[in-house]
Amino acid sequence: MKKLVIEGGRALHGEVHISGAKNAALPLIAASLLAPGIHILHNVPDLRDTRTILRLLESLGLSWERQGSTLKIDGTGLNCSEASYELVKTMRASVLVLGPLLARLGRAKVSLPGGCAIGARPINFHLMGFEHLGVRCDLEHGYVDARIDGRLQGGTVYFDIPSVTGTENLLMAAALAEGTTIIKNAAREPEIGNLIDMLTGMGAVIEGKHSERLTVHGVEKLTASESTIIPDRIEAGTYAIAVAAAGGDAMIKDCDPGHLPSLLEKLRLAGVGLETGDDWIRITTTARNHVTNVVDVTTMPYPGYPTDLQAQFMALMTCSDGLSVIHETIFENRFMHVPELQRMGADIQIDGRVAMVKGLGGNLLTGAQVMATDLRASSSLVIAGLAAAGRTDISRIYHLERGYENMVDKLTGLGATVWKEDE
Numbered sequence: 001m002k003k004l005v006i007e008g009g010r011a012l013h014g015e016v017h018i019s020g021a022k023n024a025a026l027p028l029i030a031a032s033l034l035a036p037g038i039h040i041l042h043n044v045p046d047l048r049d050t051r052t053i054l055r056l057l058e059s060l061g062l063s064w065e066r067q068g069s070t071l072k073i074d075g076t077g078l079n080c081s082e083a084s085y086e087l088v089k090t091m092r093a094s095v096l097v098l099g100p101l102l103a104r105l106g107r108a109k110v111s112l113p114g115g116c117a118i119g120a121r122p123i124n125f126h127l128m129g130f131e132h133l134g135v136r137c138d139l140e141h142g143y144v145d146a147r148i149d150g151r152l153q154g155g156t157v158y159f160d161i162p163s164v165t166g167t168e169n170l171l172m173a174a175a176l177a178e179g180t181t182i183i184k185n186a187a188r189e190p191e192i193g194n195l196i197d198m199l200t201g202m203g204a205v206i207e208g209k210h211s212e213r214l215t216v217h218g219v220e221k222l223t224a225s226e227s228t229i230i231p232d233r234i235e236a237g238t239y240a241i242a243v244a245a246a247g248g249d250a251m252i253k254d255c256d257p258g259h260l261p262s263l264l265e266k267l268r269l270a271g272v273g274l275e276t277g278d279d280w281i282r283i284t285t286t287a288r289n290h291v292t293n294v295v296d297v298t299t300m301p302y303p304g305y306p307t308d309l310q311a312q313f314m315a316l317m318t319c320s321d322g323l324s325v326i327h328e329t330i331f332e333n334r335f336m337h338v339p340e341l342q343r344m345g346a347d348i349q350i351d352g353r354v355a356m357v358k359g360l361g362g363n364l365l366t367g368a369q370v371m372a373t374d375l376r377a378s379s380s381l382v383i384a385g386l387a388a389a390g391r392t393d394i395s396r397i398y399h400l401e402r403g404y405e406n407m408v409d410k411l412t413g414l415g416a417t418v419w420k421e422d423e
């Protein structure tokens with residue numbers, strides 16, 4: 001296995017180009033199951049997770065080819081409705097094949113994803129939604145076996161919590177249902193708008209984009225289309241926080257600042273210099289590893305502060321002048337980065353889903369050997385390593401490679417001293 005080595009203490013300068021969004025690429029790749037023909041997707045990041053879902057689609061009979069950041073997926077050969085445990089256990093977003101398989105075949109047998117480092121991650125809202133469209137869902141031997149004779153029937157679905165992949169699964173299922181489906185308390189993340197644009201391009205009829213109430217008028221069939229993945233707002237936010245923590249003056253390009261309203265506000269409140277354009281964010285800070293103002297964060301569904309940027313912001317707050325209260329409301333176990341940050345000298349107390357972060361003022365974190373536990377926790381350790389004095393070795397960086405394309409090259413391009421080596 002590989003580890004990431006960072007020689008901290010270097011200010012970051014220059015520019016970093018943001019890739020397509022992992023959490024848009026996964027549902028849009030899954031949507032190619034909905035119709036035969038060649039689906040073209042531009043700006044698709046090449047990540048462990050996108051490679052995993054493409055392997056899953058291959059196991060279902062589809063074929064694909066990548067030309068740079070463009071994917072061509074042939075939806076014609078669909079000949080299987082079963083997603084194996086071996087594939088699903090490596091990436092829970094594999095559940096995104098449930099909706100399109102039910103829509104196209106009336107049958108889907110998918111291993112229950114099981115939990116992951118950050119929480120139990122149930123899919124009860126997905127299954128409840130399918131049942132409201134006439135689907136029978138049986139749970140046995142660790143699989144959900146969902147089926148319906150004939151077409152799905154339009155209905156009304158209400159999410160207790162605005163589930164992102166739940167909304168995406170139900171959109172894909174409802175697109176080919178007979179009649180109209182209304183999804184209430186739907187998630188409003190930008191990635192869902194990206195999926196709605198793709199489905200509309202395929203012939204779906206969907207009203208209410210970007211709102212919490214989506215109306216889907218089912219159609220008889222869909223046709224393959226061409227779409228572009230939106231920029232990865234979580235990757236962009238991660239690099240913005242990294243420059244704020246390490247200090248420097250850098251441009252984050254090919255991003256959409258409009259997708260980061262809450263983070264940009266928090267960075268401004270923290271005293272970070274910040275300018276934005278249509279597709280770029282400029283971060284300027286004077287002192288390294290030191291932001292003057294302390295800021296509290298409570299994670300919320302979009303457009304609130306994203307849970308996927310909670311760990312990264314906590315690394316920044318370890319460098320502030322005061323006590324920051326960080327409340328994680330979305331997942332029950334998303335503080336796995338805290339013990340690792342504490343090994344670097346951070347002063348953090350946890351009480352349930354609340355972390356109290358006492359900033360080190362002008363003092364620096366110190367480099368250490370730390371371990372990545374999940375995707376976003378590992379990016380938090382990278383940020384801490386960039387800001388710290390000395391060398392940081394981060395093990396198990398396969399977590400990072402799930403969601404950050406070419407991170408070593410991108411950080412090196414910003415002037416960081418970082419490399420990979422065998423553990």
Ligand code: EPZ
Nearest residue numbers: 023093121122123124125126161163164165166308330331
């Ligand atoms: C998506 O996960 C993202 N993944 C996650 O990003 C992100 O953290 C999350 O949304 C929240 O924004 C993808 O888009 C592939 P949810 P998802 O359903 O859809 C509970 C990353 O780092 N819930 O919105 O699985 C759930 O336990 C990943 O890129 C149920 O109880 O999240 C959680 O507490 C991590 N039952 C809350 O709802 C359900 O059926 C929100 O989960 C579904 C969800």
